[in-house]
Amino acid sequence: MKTKVGIIGGGPSGLLLSQLLHLKGIDNILLEKHSRDYVLGRIRAGVLEHGFAELMREAQCGARMDAEGEIHDGFYIAHDGMRDRVDLKKYTGGNSVVVYGQTEVTRDLYEARDKMGGAVIHEAQDVTPHDLKSDAPYLTYRLGDEPHRIDCDYIIGADGFHGVSRKSIPKDVLTEYEKLYPFGWLGVLSRTKPVSPELIYAKNERGFALCSLRSQVLSRYYIQVPLTDTVEDWSDEAFWDELKRRLPEDVAEGLITGPSIEKSIAPLRSFVAEPMRYGNLFLAGDAAHIVPPTGARGLNSAASDIYYLYHALLDHYQNGDDTGLEEYSQKALARVWKAQRFSWWMTSLLHTFPDSIAYDKRLQQTDLEYLFSSDAAQTSLAENYVGLPF
Template structure:
C-alpha cells in the first residue's frame, strides 16, 4: 500500500489530522493496534478550547458538538468554604466547550467513514521504519501476514505508551518529567452536575474537581494517595469525601447515584524534545503529558495537529518545507506554556507533603491574590480558554 501520510494511532489527534488532510486532498491511512470499540470505551477529558472547537468545525465534525456540548463562560475556584468565579468570557471574550473526548472521537470516526478514509484497526506489531531517510514506511501484522505502507511522512499519534516515540534512538531525544506524589480518584455517574460550571476546590483534606460530560452525567474527582485501592472506595465513601471538600451549598445540593466508571490516575508532567525526527512527527501524548488540572491534554494534541497540518498542507500545496521544518519549535513553544499553566494550577490547588505551615500560607495568599486581582484573574482565564495557535 502507498499513501502520502501514515498516521499511527486512531485517537482524536490521529483522526483529526487524518480528516483535515482528507479534506485538503492529501491521502492518508490511519493504523491502530486496538479495536474501534476499545478506543470508544476509553474515558478521557471533556473541556475543549475554542481552538479545538474551530479545528473540529474545519474537519466537518463539529455539528453534534454544537448541538449537545455545553459552552461555559466561567469556572469556580472554591476555598475557605466559598466560591470565587473566574469570568472567562468577560476577561477574554472566549468560552470553553464541555464535550467528552469519547464523543469527539465518535464524531471524527463517523466523518472519516462518511468521507471514505482508510482506518486499519487491530493491527499487530505496528512499527515505523526508515524515517531518518527518504523512504519511510510502516509495517503491521494482520491475519498471519506482515503488511507494509510506504509513505512520505509518518505522524505518531499513538500516545505516551505508543511505538512512535520508542522507535526514536535514545541519543536523538531528550525527555523532561515531573511525577506528582498523589493521584486523582475519579468517578462517572449519571446524575446532574452539582454546578453548571466546573468547580476547582482547594481544601485541607485535598483537591476536588466537579466536572460534567452533559447536563445528566457528572465527572467528579478527589485527590488521593498513590497507594489507594479502588476496591476500598465505595460510591458512598467517595461522595462523603467529595462533600467534605466543597462549600456547604454545593455539598447539600449534590445529587448522588451509582457510578459506572471509577479509576485512579497518577499525575505527571512530561515533554519529549524535539517532536520531529526526519519524516516522523510526534503528536499529542506521544510527545507530552500534562496533569489534568489545567484541562490541556486533549487541547495540546489539537494544537500539534494544527501546526503539523499547516506544514503538510504547505508542503503538498507549495512544495515548501518551511512549515514542517518549523513544526517542532512551534509546537513546543505552546506545549511548555501549557505545561507551566498545568503545573501552576496543580501546585496551587493540591495538598503536597510540605503544604502544611509555610506552603499552606503561600497557597492561601496566591488564591486570595488571584481572585481579587483583575490582572491575575485575566492571566488564569486566558490560559484556561487556550493561548492562540
C-alpha cells in the first residue's frame, strides 16, 4: 500500500489528525494494535480546552460535543474546610472549558472516519517503522499471519507511552526527562448526580481528592492513594467514606453515592522525550510526553501537537513549505514544557507528599493564600487551565 501519511495509534490524537488531513485531501492510513471496542473502553479525562474544542469543530466532529458537553466557566479549589472559585471567564477574557469524556471524543472521531471511508486498520500487530532517515520511510505490520507494508512520505507516532514509535528513535539521539510521583489516583465512575456543577479540586492533609463529572447523571471521583494500594483494597463503601473525609463538610453532605461502574488506580508521572522528530518520524501525544492529570493537560497537550503537525503537513502538501515540519519539535516542545510546569505546579500545590516536612507544608499553605489574594496569580492559573495559545 502507498499513502502520504502513515499514523500509528488509534486514540483521539491519531484519529483527529487522520480526520483533519482527510478533509484537506491528504491521504493517510491509521494503524491501531487493539480493537475498536478496546480503544473505546478506555476511561480517560474529559476537560477540553477551547483550542481542542475548536480543532474538533474544524474536523467536523464537534456537533455532539457542542450539544452534550458541559461548558464550565470556572472550578473550585477546596482547602481548610472551604472552597475558593477560580473564575476562568473573568481571568481569560471570556474563555472556558468543555467537560466532555475522552471516550465520547474518540467515538465521534471514529464515526467521522467511518462516514468518510477513512483507512483505519485495527488489530495491526508488530507495527514497525523503517528507513526513518530516508526519503522513503515505510511501515510493516501483521494482520493475523499475513504481513503488510505501507510506503509513505511521513510517519506519525501517536501510539502512547508504551508504543513502538519513540522506541524507534536511537537512544543516543533521544533524551528523556521523567519524574515519578510517590502516589497514584484511585478513580471511580458512578451513575450518580455530580456533587457540584463545576469541578472541585480538594487539598486535604489526608490526601488530594477531585470531584469531576461526565454528565449530569454520570460522575467521576478521585482520591490520592499510595502506590502500594490496589483496587481490591478499596470497596465502594471505603472509597465513598474516604472521599467524604477529604471534602468540605457542606460538599460531603451533598454527595450522592452509588455502585462503581469502573474503578482503577493510575500512577502519576511527568515525562518528556526530546526531540519529537527523527527523520520523517514525528511523535505526538503520550508517545512524547505525559503529565499528571492534575490540571487536565494530557489530552490537550496532545491536541496542540496535532495542531502543529496538521498545519505543517498542510503547508508541505499545499504550498511546498517545509518550515512547519522543520520547526515542529521545537515549537511543540515549547508548549509541552509549559504544560509540564503547570501540571507539576498543580500537583505540588494540592497533594500530600509522604516525605514532606513542616517547611514544605507551610509553603503549600502560603502558595494557596497567595493564589486567592492575587488577581495576577489567578490569571496565570486560569490562562493555563483554559489552554495557552497554539
